Amino acid sequence: MQKTFARSYDSLKEIYDFTEALLDSAEVAQSVRYPVHFAMEELFTNMVKYNPENTQDISLDVATDSSSVTVTMIDHDVDAFDVSRERPVDTESPLEKRPVGGLGLHLIRHMVDTLNYQYSDRQSRITFTKGLT
Protein backbone atom coordinates (compact mmCIF):
# COMPACT_ATOMS: atom_id res chain seq x y z
CA MET A 1 0.00 0.00 0.00
CA GLN A 2 1.33 3.42 -0.95
CA LYS A 3 0.94 6.78 0.74
CA THR A 4 2.70 10.15 0.64
CA PHE A 5 3.94 12.06 3.66
CA ALA A 6 4.90 15.66 4.27
CA ARG A 7 8.63 16.32 4.45
CA SER A 8 8.74 16.84 8.21
CA TYR A 9 9.81 15.02 11.35
CA ASP A 10 6.21 15.51 12.43
CA SER A 11 5.26 12.88 9.83
CA LEU A 12 7.03 10.14 11.78
CA LYS A 13 3.99 9.35 13.95
CA GLU A 14 1.77 9.11 10.87
CA ILE A 15 4.33 6.88 9.12
CA TYR A 16 4.53 4.63 12.17
CA ASP A 17 0.74 4.31 12.38
CA PHE A 18 0.42 3.64 8.64
CA THR A 19 3.10 0.95 8.69
CA GLU A 20 1.99 -0.60 11.93
CA ALA A 21 -1.56 -1.04 10.61
CA LEU A 22 -0.22 -2.89 7.56
CA LEU A 23 2.10 -5.08 9.63
CA ASP A 24 -0.79 -5.81 11.98
CA SER A 25 -3.03 -6.92 9.15
CA ALA A 26 -0.26 -9.17 7.81
CA GLU A 27 0.38 -10.54 11.32
CA VAL A 28 4.08 -9.67 11.10
CA ALA A 29 6.03 -10.65 14.21
CA GLN A 30 7.07 -7.93 16.63
CA SER A 31 10.72 -8.93 16.21
CA VAL A 32 10.54 -7.88 12.54
CA ARG A 33 8.74 -4.61 13.15
CA TYR A 34 11.52 -2.83 15.05
CA PRO A 35 14.06 -3.03 12.21
CA VAL A 36 11.40 -2.07 9.65
CA HIS A 37 10.33 1.02 11.61
CA PHE A 38 13.96 1.84 12.34
CA ALA A 39 15.08 1.73 8.71
CA MET A 40 12.06 3.73 7.59
CA GLU A 41 12.72 6.46 10.14
CA GLU A 42 16.42 6.72 9.36
CA LEU A 43 15.84 6.94 5.61
CA PHE A 44 12.91 9.34 5.90
CA THR A 45 14.68 11.69 8.33
CA ASN A 46 17.71 11.74 6.01
CA MET A 47 15.43 12.87 3.21
CA VAL A 48 14.01 15.61 5.45
CA LYS A 49 17.39 16.69 6.81
CA TYR A 50 19.28 16.92 3.54
CA ASN A 51 16.58 18.56 1.41
CA PRO A 52 14.72 20.88 3.77
CA GLU A 53 13.81 23.38 1.03
CA ASN A 54 12.13 20.72 -1.10
CA THR A 55 8.36 21.10 -0.88
CA GLN A 56 7.46 17.76 -2.45
CA ASP A 57 6.03 14.99 -0.34
CA ILE A 58 7.85 11.69 0.11
CA SER A 59 6.20 8.49 -1.16
CA LEU A 60 6.19 5.33 0.88
CA ASP A 61 5.10 1.87 -0.18
CA VAL A 62 4.92 -1.08 2.23
CA ALA A 63 4.22 -4.60 1.00
CA THR A 64 4.32 -8.01 2.64
CA ASP A 65 4.37 -11.52 1.27
CA SER A 66 4.93 -14.92 2.84
CA SER A 67 8.65 -14.36 3.35
CA SER A 68 9.41 -10.66 3.79
CA VAL A 69 8.40 -7.04 4.22
CA THR A 70 9.40 -4.76 1.34
CA VAL A 71 9.50 -0.99 1.77
CA THR A 72 10.03 1.45 -1.09
CA MET A 73 10.61 5.15 -0.48
CA ILE A 74 10.64 7.69 -3.29
CA ASP A 75 12.00 11.21 -2.99
CA HIS A 76 11.43 13.67 -5.85
CA ASP A 77 13.60 16.46 -7.24
CA VAL A 78 16.74 15.62 -5.27
CA ASP A 79 20.44 15.11 -5.94
CA ALA A 80 21.71 11.54 -5.94
CA PHE A 81 22.90 10.02 -2.68
CA ASP A 82 23.46 6.28 -2.73
CA VAL A 83 22.40 5.08 0.72
CA SER A 84 23.39 1.51 -0.14
CA ARG A 85 27.08 2.41 -0.44
CA GLU A 86 29.12 1.41 2.57
CA ARG A 87 30.74 4.31 4.39
CA PRO A 88 33.28 4.22 7.20
CA VAL A 89 31.69 4.70 10.62
CA ASP A 90 33.47 5.12 13.91
CA THR A 91 32.06 2.66 16.46
CA GLU A 92 35.24 2.03 18.42
CA SER A 93 36.74 5.35 19.48
CA PRO A 94 36.66 6.34 23.14
CA LEU A 95 33.80 8.55 24.28
CA GLU A 96 35.65 11.85 23.92
CA LYS A 97 36.43 11.15 20.28
CA ARG A 98 33.10 9.64 19.28
CA PRO A 99 31.19 11.88 16.86
CA VAL A 100 27.52 12.62 17.53
CA GLY A 101 25.46 11.45 14.56
CA GLY A 102 26.21 9.58 11.36
CA LEU A 103 25.18 6.13 12.57
CA GLY A 104 21.84 5.77 10.80
CA LEU A 105 22.90 4.10 7.56
CA HIS A 106 25.40 1.91 9.39
CA LEU A 107 22.65 0.65 11.70
CA ILE A 108 20.25 0.02 8.82
CA ARG A 109 22.78 -2.29 7.21
CA HIS A 110 22.76 -4.41 10.38
CA MET A 111 19.00 -4.57 10.53
CA VAL A 112 17.64 -5.20 7.04
CA ASP A 113 18.38 -7.97 4.57
CA THR A 114 18.65 -5.97 1.36
CA LEU A 115 19.07 -2.26 0.66
CA ASN A 116 18.85 -0.99 -2.89
CA TYR A 117 19.23 2.49 -4.35
CA GLN A 118 18.14 3.72 -7.79
CA TYR A 119 18.34 7.24 -9.18
CA SER A 120 16.94 8.70 -12.37
CA ASP A 121 15.31 11.95 -13.47
CA ARG A 122 16.24 13.52 -10.12
CA GLN A 123 14.23 10.88 -8.32
CA SER A 124 15.71 8.70 -5.56
CA ARG A 125 14.14 5.30 -5.04
CA ILE A 126 15.22 3.32 -1.99
CA THR A 127 14.01 -0.23 -1.44
CA PHE A 128 14.77 -2.43 1.52
CA THR A 129 13.54 -5.85 2.57
CA LYS A 130 13.35 -7.58 5.90
CA GLY A 131 12.71 -11.31 6.13
CA LEU A 132 9.89 -12.54 8.31
CA THR A 133 12.03 -15.14 10.06
Next chain:
Amino acid sequence: MFEIEFADDGSIRCTGRLDAAQCEKAQSFMDKVDDARTLDFAALEYISSAGLGVLLKTQKRLAASGAGLKIINANNHIRDVFRYSGFNAIFDIES
Protein backbone atom coordinates in the same frame (compact mmCIF):
# COMPACT_ATOMS: atom_id res chain seq x y z
CA MET B 1 4.30 9.07 22.33
CA PHE B 2 7.42 9.64 24.40
CA GLU B 3 7.75 10.64 28.03
CA ILE B 4 10.82 11.29 30.15
CA GLU B 5 10.72 12.02 33.86
CA PHE B 6 12.48 11.51 37.15
CA ALA B 7 11.28 8.51 39.15
CA ASP B 8 11.00 8.59 42.94
CA ASP B 9 14.39 6.89 43.30
CA GLY B 10 16.12 9.59 41.21
CA SER B 11 16.47 7.47 38.10
CA ILE B 12 15.26 8.78 34.76
CA ARG B 13 12.31 6.87 33.36
CA CYS B 14 11.76 6.84 29.58
CA THR B 15 8.48 5.66 28.11
CA GLY B 16 7.37 5.07 24.51
CA ARG B 17 9.25 5.79 21.31
CA LEU B 18 12.32 8.03 21.21
CA ASP B 19 12.40 8.96 17.53
CA ALA B 20 13.72 12.05 15.73
CA ALA B 21 10.50 13.97 16.41
CA GLN B 22 10.95 13.49 20.18
CA CYS B 23 14.64 14.31 20.45
CA GLU B 24 14.17 17.96 21.27
CA LYS B 25 12.04 16.99 24.25
CA ALA B 26 14.55 14.37 25.37
CA GLN B 27 17.55 16.68 24.90
CA SER B 28 15.85 19.50 26.77
CA PHE B 29 15.34 17.19 29.73
CA MET B 30 18.81 15.65 29.62
CA ASP B 31 20.48 19.06 29.40
CA LYS B 32 19.31 19.69 32.98
CA VAL B 33 20.95 16.51 34.27
CA ASP B 34 24.31 17.32 35.81
CA ASP B 35 25.24 14.23 37.81
CA ALA B 36 25.46 10.46 37.43
CA ARG B 37 22.05 8.95 36.70
CA THR B 38 20.40 5.68 35.85
CA LEU B 39 18.20 5.62 32.76
CA ASP B 40 15.41 3.09 33.16
CA PHE B 41 14.36 1.82 29.71
CA ALA B 42 11.81 -0.72 30.97
CA ALA B 43 9.00 1.15 29.21
CA LEU B 44 11.05 2.46 26.28
CA GLU B 45 9.91 0.57 23.19
CA TYR B 46 12.15 2.12 20.58
CA ILE B 47 15.14 4.35 20.01
CA SER B 48 16.52 5.59 16.68
CA SER B 49 19.92 7.04 15.85
CA ALA B 50 18.58 10.48 16.71
CA GLY B 51 17.87 9.23 20.23
CA LEU B 52 21.36 7.79 20.44
CA GLY B 53 22.66 11.25 19.66
CA VAL B 54 20.86 12.68 22.69
CA LEU B 55 22.41 10.04 24.94
CA LEU B 56 25.90 10.43 23.48
CA LYS B 57 25.85 14.21 23.78
CA THR B 58 24.78 13.92 27.43
CA GLN B 59 27.35 11.24 28.19
CA LYS B 60 30.13 13.40 26.76
CA ARG B 61 29.06 16.38 28.87
CA LEU B 62 28.78 14.34 32.07
CA ALA B 63 32.11 12.59 31.47
CA ALA B 64 33.84 15.97 31.71
CA SER B 65 32.95 15.99 35.42
CA GLY B 66 33.61 12.29 35.95
CA ALA B 67 29.94 11.29 35.88
CA GLY B 68 27.97 9.15 33.44
CA LEU B 69 24.74 7.45 32.55
CA LYS B 70 23.84 3.89 33.44
CA ILE B 71 21.18 2.14 31.38
CA ILE B 72 18.94 -0.55 32.80
CA ASN B 73 16.08 -2.70 31.53
CA ALA B 74 16.66 -2.08 27.81
CA ASN B 75 14.78 -4.45 25.51
CA ASN B 76 16.66 -6.74 23.12
CA HIS B 77 16.18 -4.47 20.10
CA ILE B 78 17.59 -1.46 21.90
CA ARG B 79 20.48 -3.60 23.14
CA ASP B 80 21.17 -4.56 19.53
CA VAL B 81 21.18 -0.90 18.49
CA PHE B 82 23.68 -0.13 21.24
CA ARG B 83 25.87 -3.06 20.24
CA TYR B 84 25.88 -2.21 16.53
CA SER B 85 26.74 1.39 17.44
CA GLY B 86 29.57 0.43 19.76
CA PHE B 87 27.71 2.23 22.54
CA ASN B 88 28.03 -0.81 24.80
CA ALA B 89 31.68 0.25 25.25
CA ILE B 90 30.90 3.85 26.29
CA PHE B 91 27.75 3.33 28.39
CA ASP B 92 27.28 1.23 31.50
CA ILE B 93 24.49 -1.13 30.40
CA GLU B 94 23.10 -3.43 33.02
CA SER B 95 22.32 -6.90 31.71
